[in-house]
Amino acid sequence: MKKKEHSVNIPTIEEVENEQKRLRHRAVYQRTLRGTIAVLLVVAAISVLVATLWMPVLQIYGSSMSPTLEAGQIVVSVKTNQLKTGEVVAFWQGNKLLIKRVIAGPGQWVDIDMDGNVTVDGQTLNEPYLTEKALGNCDIDLPHQVSEAHWFLMGDNRDTSVDSRSTAIGDISKDQIEGQIIFRIWPLNKIGSIQ
Template identity: 35%
Template sequence: MKEFIKDVLIALVIVVVITLIIKPTIVKESSMESTLYENNYLFVNKLAYLTADHPDYGDIIVFKSHIQRDDGKGDKLLIKRVIGVENDVIDIHDGVVYRNGTALDEPYTKEGYTEGDISDYKVPADQVFVMGDNRRVSLDSRSEEVGTVSEDSIVGKAFIRLYPFNQIKLL
């Protein structure tokens, strides 16, 4: 009986530690297609930026927005890709995104075209510029409703898709 209780306690400690580090998340919208689809089940590393100075280009992050959830219970979590970090200058014209004057190679975008027109936007300190991979429907840093994302509002970095099972992969 002692061994059983010991095993249960160890299992509980492991579960608690994992839930402090990993946040399971379900994709609810289509803004990250063709990388992530609605109802994909992901794990998010909540400690990813504890040791790193800032998110890196291309990271897929989950963050708290200022948009109210449909059920009215708090702010909506959004998932987007990091395009720019503090002090980067972002330009968008003719369907192409430029970071610090260099056109980005973005094979992950759904249609290979980015709507909008942004000129010489400098990303503020401790902020990131994010966009969804499905640029035609993504509500992201191009919108005043979302804007740049404070690093303090980042929940974590998505690092693995677990469902559907035939699409399990590291992100």
């Protein structure tokens, strides 16, 4: 009876070295991929926290802040409790987030004449951000004293903006304020700080 011979292919040294290189490369690739995914997840989590807690990113809808802010633009706000006249802020009205400009603070007197000229505590406001003045949708009694811990806000498009001049909105409490609009990030040709 004849024995069957089994032929065994023994790899060459070069083939063994190539296989070892391939396995090392694969291990390095997998470590790098896991590390990259971990970094991306951490960055995404931090971005969500920053955007939610400190610097919300908002998209503009409507034309009440035209020409300063136009529909479709994207802006960044920063949470703050210190507001100044002339700053643009976001605030909650019911379940809607609106954007208007600070005109007067707690306890100040606001008056608006028929031509749309605004005075605060007897001083006419210099409003270079306006293209046109108008009394607009005003059904409050003028002159108007801003309530304590509240702010009087108006849109830059005075003819169409519904704002603190309307009893539907009124003075805005500190608790309603989401933050100050500080920077426009979209569109790219208008990127920059909000004046």
